[in-house]
Amino acid sequence: MKKVKIALLGLGNVGRGVYIILHQNKEEIMKRSGYEIEISKILVRDLNKNRGVEVPEDILTTDFEEILNDDSIKLVVEVMGGIEPAREYMLRAMEAKKHIVTANKMLLATEGDEVFEKAEEMGVMFQYEASVAGGIPIINGINENLTANKVNELYGIVNGTTNYILSKMELEQLDFDSVLQEAKEKGYAEADPTSDIEGYDAQYKLAILASLAFGTKVDINDVYREGITKIKPIDMKYASDFGMSIKLLAIAKDDNGRIELRVHPTMIPETHPLANVYDSFNAIFINGNAVGDLMFYGRGAGDLPTGSAVVSDIISILRKNIEVENQNPIIRNNLWEKQVKNIDEVESRYYIRVTVEDKPGVLGQITTIFGSNRVSLKSVIQKGRKNDESHEVALVLITHKTKEALINDSIEKLYDLRTVKDIENIIRIEDFN
Amino acid sequence: MKKVKIALLGLGNVGRGVYIILHQNKEEIMKRSGYEIEISKILVRDLNKNRGVEVPEDILTTDFEEILNDDSIKLVVEVMGGIEPAREYMLRAMEAKKHIVTANKMLLATEGDEVFEKAEEMGVMFQYEASVAGGIPIINGINENLTANKVNELYGIVNGTTNYILSKMELEQLDFDSVLQEAKEKGYAEADPTSDIEGYDAQYKLAILASLAFGTKVDINDVYREGITKIKPIDMKYASDFGMSIKLLAIAKDDNGRIELRVHPTMIPETHPLANVYDSFNAIFINGNAVGDLMFYGRGAGDLPTGSAVVSDIISILRKNIEVENQNPIIRNNLWEKQVKNIDEVESRYYIRVTVEDKPGVLGQITTIFGSNRVSLKSVIQKGRKNDESHEVALVLITHKTKEALINDSIEKLYDLRTVKDIENIIRIEDFN
Missing domain, CATH: 3.40.50.720 (NAD(P)-binding Rossmann-like Domain)
Incomplete structure (x- = not known):
């Protein structure tokens, strides 16, 4: 030997x-x-x-x-x-x-x-x-086993801490802070959890994965990033009502050479394989133009x-023969120059939760704003008052697919309405098609 | 170039x-x-x-x-x-x-x-x-990416036709024959579907996977095989009541050098990642002593x-350098001799559905038989008569973990009871622990 x-x-x-x-x-x-x-x-x-x-x-x-x-x-x-x-x-x-x-x-x-x-x-x-x-062999998976493909899309649950927190919030109806506290006590979250919960860790990983999947250099600063701290139990509840789960996804898409790179909480259909990735498990879901849909699932840390x-x-x-000097290994496949889309150009469906005054005509004002921005609403849900004294109600809007810039425009105009008390949350929805 | x-x-x-x-x-x-x-x-x-x-x-x-x-x-x-x-x-x-x-x-x-x-x-x-x-890179996954592990267990949904049929039966409460007919019309099943529905196709694949995972030669005749033709909608219904799904699993386990190799319909917890593999998708779930649980999911055919x-x-x-003659590739890792367990020696939990005469004392007779064979029952469910004229009732037994030989012994004795009209189905249950 x-x-x-x-x-x-x-x-x-x-x-x-x-x-x-x-x-x-x-x-x-x-x-x-x-x-x-x-x-x-x-x-x-x-x-x-x-x-x-x-x-x-x-x-x-x-x-x-x-x-x-x-x-x-x-x-x-x-x-x-x-x-x-x-x-x-x-x-x-x-x-x-x-x-x-x-x-x-x-x-x-x-x-x-x-x-x-x-x-x-x-x-x-x-x-x-x-x-x-x-432990998931995703690097070699892309570098060695998907070489026959143009990769169209990649969706990763690549941070175990945030997936653990979101799983607990979803399955046990707990709030973010208490789950984070428990995660710290169990050693699933670090004393300073910023890198995980604000999405920096996933941002690093997406930069590496996207560069391999698309065969291009990726500047970490081109990866849009949002953490999970703004997710509330009520958002989990609405997601569930819509047949969705909320996951922190690292998303990379190649749209004819123009690529999207983004890390953010995402509502996904609860029937999608990624929705069933719970606790601290990781998974990477890839669509290649030959292989179709492929998913790798396993332990992302430990x-x-x-x-x-x-x-x-x-x-x-x-x-390989390590006794031979001067190997000629294929270390990277940085073969193409690709342009990265600004987050404004990204198309998605959106979940928007707002608090409004409980007055006649408010709903009309709001839908008019979206309409004038060419944002088409798929559904609008108005929940009753919290109690008799409250003069505010929650409104949840689900849009059809639209450009993020148009959403941002609409949101800005919503803030101008006196009847709109707060834009509580905006979460992107991914339908995988 | x-x-x-x-x-x-x-x-x-x-x-x-x-x-x-x-x-x-x-x-x-x-x-x-x-x-x-x-x-x-x-x-x-x-x-x-x-x-x-x-x-x-x-x-x-x-x-x-x-x-x-x-x-x-x-x-x-x-x-x-x-x-x-x-x-x-x-x-x-x-x-x-x-x-x-x-x-x-x-x-x-x-x-x-x-x-x-x-x-x-x-x-x-x-x-x-x-x-x-x-399209799932499971061969290279095992051969190249799990080399640091002793593989303990491997569970595969490796036949798309049967997974399509079982998915339809589960999700749409259809019976086997009508789904098979539809699968033939859609091109998901061949005109002669024997190789798929009787588990031969999965048997071949398990022989290959197990030989790689365990680094040993596998004789195809050592792989126990059962198809899915005996699965009835009522079994799907009971499975669902117990929080389980029925999948055709290819199972390989290494029990300190003695291995199990078997292909058969299996009830698995509906929360397990394999339970959420639907339609013609394939997946292979592996447990290695370093990597822990790992799953590969994707298109198994096409x-x-x-x-x-x-x-x-x-x-x-x-x-690799194909201009060099006489490569020395590592083609197999057949490194160990392992003994294959007979199916009689396999341990599992079991779902047993029987039709019995609706008479006092029948349940007692049956549980006595299992008890005398040291088979411990976890639950017994008796459903009412189909109609007033029927003098028969359905009985569903779930056992604790036990050797298959003891189940077979018990079943033989059940047949001797005049009150037992038929043993309708026996399905192994896998708990993944």
Whole structure:
């Protein structure tokens, strides 16, 4: 059996998963990769931290140079996350002709070009399956298995924290704040949950997925982003009345070379496969012009699921001939220039919930505004007063498909009406057709 | 741009899909594969048949030798199906150093060893993604992306015809015969639907999937098989009452090296992702010891979805260096010897529907039989008489988990009771835990 030495950069959640899998499934991994894999060094910040796994002390180091200068280490696994020093370490490891496996979505979504180009320049292999949707093989799915297709559309539930929160809100009729609190206590949400609940995490992931699916470079700033904090139990209730679920979707569409990139809460039909993705599970639904509809579903986070993706990347590299210098791997498929649509140009149906004065003629005023903006309403629901003293009622409008700019125009005019007390929420509706 | 010539064996449904995709997505395929692909020959039985696609007459041939002896043809795509002459043609093409892409589940499930060995012997590449579940990349998913895992369990809805029939029966409360008739008219079922409705098609596919998932050889005769013809609307109704759906599942489990392989109608919780796979869609749900639960969902048949898998296999071969002779591809992972459990040894919960005489003491007789066989009943439901004249009632029993042998024993004894008129149906229940 051939032997190979590898190093880990980082021993947090994902690093622990990689360490456990390489030991627990050692026999399977040896047979499938053709190599006995030795983790010869692990870079950590604190040698004495408890990491929930037994690691021999002598392989821990706080000094990256020890790994860099060890020519017997052929492959470096970056699982520290964040931009720096991960970026610097990867670049220098590649310059030293070491192959790279990384789980770093933030780096790839923002500074991906530089590391991809370095890999190509140095002829080293560079794999990053774990950077999006944890254990779900969506990166290789797109890069290797959908190559016969033009991808038309991609819809992802790619953030487990928000899907957990929305699932709880839907199934147990709870409000956002209390579910977030519970998620924090259970470890499903971080102490500072901003990156998850405001959609930044999904934004990174969509940038990576869309760039692969459409074969184009994606600037993270071109991805429109909205979080889930504005979703109220009453919106869940209305959604359910309409036969819909609310999910935080990462959406990418290719409209004849002009692409849409957006992350926002979305009402989807409850019969759609994505509507049945609950708890912290992730799923990516793709439509290709040959394959039709395809969905990948699984664990988007966690030490072992994410570790599964990292280790399969390691095995994938070892199965190629790593003894040959100057590999010529296909690392990216950035083949086309595509123009990104502004969110104003996006077409969708919309759910609009407003609070209005309970007076005759109000409904007429409102529908007139939408009509004059060429927004066609599919249904209008007026609910009774909250109580006898209240002079306000809730109005829920569902539009037909229309340009977002026209919705925004209409909303602005609604605010001018004295009878309109508040625009409570606007949620895009996706019909998948 | 480099050029490569390929040949198709067969121009039926899948062949047409491959032909259309190679033309329609030509630009994408060129950029991703690095090759301009020319279909230089297509083997057909009848030169004059209308195939629903425009093909230049001069590339059609009825003579396989023309393809075999053309050294400029580097890759042969076998989409004719069936054992012979597909087997002979593939073996001879490999002997002539041509790479192979095939969609032939029947051949791989029954005579796979011979063709895999030939590919290894000749150092040619051999890809077969399209052989199971059409456009769903489950073969590469297991072979390339789950390599870090021990696969514990695999559950597949791998036959679109039966899933279409069961979906219709469930959602529209129709009976089997009328849905089958409609499926034939719509082209979802063949004139002779035996292979689908009796589970043979699923049996082939499970043999292939299980051999990959568990890294072992699977004899098709070791796969237990039951079709869906015995499912009645009343069973669907009871299932729904219990919060379950009925699906034809292909099930493979690895119980510490002893494996289960079985295809049969199965009651599953309606909240499980597989329960929401409707119509002719396929899905494969896998549990790995690192990745946890993972599901792949998509189109299991059809010219373009299956063609998508075939063409992605072609691209995958072209991305390797096909100019190098004697490739050393990893074609199989038949690494372990595993023992297959007899169906008698399988443990499951069971749904048992019987018709009994409406007499005092009958229920007691029946529960006594199960009790004496150590089968514990979870629930017993007795429905009233069909009408006043009937002296028979329906009894539905749900067991706790038990060995199949004990169920069979109990059933035999039930038949001896004069009060038991008929054992109407027995359906296994899968709880996924």
